[in-house]
Amino acid sequence: MEPTRWLTDGEQEIWRRTLAVLTLLPNELEGQLQRDADLTRFGYGVLATLAEAPGRSRRMSELAALANGSQSRLSHLVGRLERRGWVRRERADDDGRGCVAVLTDAGYAHLAAAAPGHVALVRSLVFDALTPTQVTQLGEITAALLTRLAPPGDCPASSDHGGSTADGR
Amino acid sequence: MEPTRWLTDGEQEIWRRTLAVLTLLPNELEGQLQRDADLTRFGYGVLATLAEAPGRSRRMSELAALANGSQSRLSHLVGRLERRGWVRRERADDDGRGCVAVLTDAGYAHLAAAAPGHVALVRSLVFDALTPTQVTQLGEITAALLTRLAPPGDCPASSDHGGSTADGR
DNA sequence: AGCAGATACTTGAAGCGTCAAGTATTCGGT
DNA sequence: ACCGAATACTTGACGCTTCAAGTATCTGCT
Numbered sequence: 001m002e003p004t005r006w007l008t009d010g011e012q013e014i015w016r017r018t019l020a021v022l023t024l025l026p027n028e029l030e031g032q033l034q035r036d037a038d039l040t041r042f043g044y045g046v047l048a049t050l051a052e053a054p055g056r057s058r059r060m061s062e063l064a065a066l067a068n069g070s071q072s073r074l075s076h077l078v079g080r081l082e083r084r085g086w087v088r089r090e091r092a093d094d095d096g097r098g099c100v101a102v103l104t105d106a107g108y109a110h111l112a113a114a115a116p117g118h119v120a121l122v123r124s125l126v127f128d129a130l131t132p133t134q135v136t137q138l139g140e141i142t143a144a145l146l147t148r149l150a151p152p153g154d155c156p157a158s159s160d161h162g163g164s165t166a167d168g169r
Numbered sequence: 170m171e172p173t174r175w176l177t178d179g180e181q182e183i184w185r186r187t188l189a190v191l192t193l194l195p196n197e198l199e200g201q202l203q204r205d206a207d208l209t210r211f212g213y214g215v216l217a218t219l220a221e222a223p224g225r226s227r228r229m230s231e232l233a234a235l236a237n238g239s240q241s242r243l244s245h246l247v248g249r250l251e252r253r254g255w256v257r258r259e260r261a262d263d264d265g266r267g268c269v270a271v272l273t274d275a276g277y278a279h280l281a282a283a284a285p286g287h288v289a290l291v292r293s294l295v296f297d298a299l300t301p302t303q304v305t306q307l308g309e310i311t312a313a314l315l316t317r318l319a320p321p322g323d324c325p326a327s328s329d330h331g332g333s334t335a336d337g338r
Numbered sequence: 339a340g341c342a343g344a345t346a347c348t349t350g351a352a353g354c355g356t357c358a359a360g361t362a363t364t365c366g367g368t
Numbered sequence: 369a370c371c372g373a374a375t376a377c378t379t380g381a382c383g384c385t386t387c388a389a390g391t392a393t394c395t396g397c398t
Contacts, residue, residue, distance in 0.1 A: 007316060011296060016303060017311035018295070019214070023237045024318040026191055034356095040384075045188070061346065069190045073385060075348055080384090097346040097393040116173040126187070127180060129317045130310060137306040141299060142186035148298045149193040150336040187380095209354075230376065242355055244378055249354090266376040337343040342397090349390070356383085365374070 025125065032121050037114035042069055042116065043077055047086065047111045050103035057102040059092060086110055186246050194294065206283035212246055213287065216255065216280045219272040226271040229260060236275055255279055 007015060026041065039047070045067045050056055058066070064074040078101050081087040081115045088109030092098030102112075127135060176184060178305065202208045208216070214236045219225055227235070231241040247270050248254040255276030260266030272280075296304060 004288055005292060006288060007291070007296075010308075011304070012383095014308040014311065015291060017315060018307065021311045021314050021318065022191065022195055022235055025314065026195075026317065027237075042384090044265070059346090068189060068196075070386075071347065072349085072387080076384075079348090092346090095346075095394075100345065117171055119175060122176070122184060123174060125170050125317050126184070126314065134306070134310050134313060135180070137303070137308055138187065139179075139183040141303050141307055141310070142183065142190045144294065144298050145194065145302065146177075146186060147188050147196065148294050149190065211354090228376090239356075240377065241357080243380090245354075248378090261376090264364075264376075266361095268377065340398090341378070343395085345392100347390105347392085349388105351387090351389105353386085354384090357381090358379105359381105360379075363374105363376080364396085366372095368370090 025037060025099070028125060029121065030120075033114065035121065037110065039114060040077075042067060042073070044111075044114065045102065046077060046101075047076070047081070047107060049102060050087070050117075051108060052113055053103075055102070056108065057100045060099045060101060063101055081107070125163050197294060198290065202283065202287060205286050206276065206279065208283060209246075211236060211242070212250065213280075213283065215246060215250070215270075216272065216276060217284075219256070220277060220280055224271070225277065226259070226269045229268045229270060232270055250276070269271060269305075 013014065030041050033041055033044050037044070045071075045106055046063060049063060049066050060074055060078070061071060062070045067074070067139060069077075078087055079107055086102055086104055088102045090100050092100055130138065183231070199210050202210055202213050206213070215232060215238075218232060218235050219227055223256060229243060230240060233240045236243070238246075247256055247258065255270045255273055257273055259269050259271055261269055299307065
């Protein structure tokens with residue numbers, strides 16, 4: 001067992017700031033979505049993912065993976081979204097165990113109404129705060145981090161892409 | 170009211186990855202702390218902050234601000250930590266309304282036991298995943314982001330400047 | 339065919355965080 | 369000195385997430 005390699009002073013400074021960002025940025029996003037759209041960040045992500053999907057529908061397990069959440073979490077969420085009429089559940093025809101979540105028109109409308117405000121916040125808190133060079137660096141850094149965070153063999157359904165965070169338009 | 174400035178394809182790609190990091194990295198940290206030390210990331214942060222403080226104690230409101238949490242959240246947390254014997258509450262002598270949280274020896278020991286594993290994870294997920302150059306860039310980027318997330322004069326009412334927030338305009 | 343085990347999803351309980359309201363105590367203008 | 373307003377913290381209820389268990393369906397081995 002090796003002795004712990006503590007962080008250097010410089011690393012600590014950087015890690016402290018990173019932790020703050022990891023706390024404050026999601027907080028701001030959650031707060032805005034909650035206030036303006038009565039949605040969680042996870043809920044918004046799920047609706048947005050559905051909006052980009054062919055037929056505005058996805059298998060539950062796919063959806064959970066795409067939104068980086070557990071199956072249980074998604075199940076509870078879809079239950080709530082269903083009660084609000086934003087999503088509908090249908091049985092999968094190719095697999096009797098499965099379920100597909102379908103975005104309703106009301107759900108799409110709600111997402112479309114929420115998107116502009118959310119995108120504006122993302123722009124003001126992130127992209128407007130960084131230089132173009134820093135934005136590029138952020139892209140590289142997050143890609144590097146994800147190699148450790150999203151172990152290979154986890155994203156089988158990366159066929160789609162090209163979608164938009166907000167809604168098609 | 171301006172038309173929404175949507176994210177470009179490049180920005181979307183970067184934002185998508187950033188969101189994933191914002192979700193997965195805290196998840197990993199929380200999971201490790203929960204499993205190995207029965208602590209939340211917030212709980213760990215509070216204990217760590219207390220450990221560094223003079224007298225291993227801090228006013229509740231200071232502590233909440235340093236750990237980037239609300240006063241209510243801290244109050245609930247300290248209640249739980251107190252029940253486990255890791256923290257003790259004392260009345261502030263200079264201000265009858267105030268409270269100081271004090272880290273007990275048991276609390277310090279628990280933190281000391283948890284730290285090596287946590288630091289090891291941080292190292293492996295973040296610092297080992299990035300080049301030295303990227304680590305420096307991460308430091309600069311987080312510093313830039315924090316100028317928007319943690320306004321310097323955020324305590325009293327300082328009029329907002331810099332443009333459009335999401336909701337208002 | 340039949341049965342064990344994997345897979346897809348759901349459910350209920352428990353913990354944590356937020357919000358709104360409540361209790362003390364201190365500050366500040368008159 | 370006094371009274372209303374601000375401050376420091378607490379409390380309770382409610383919503384969301386996790387964890388462990390439960391149900392239903394499918395798959396593969398014999």
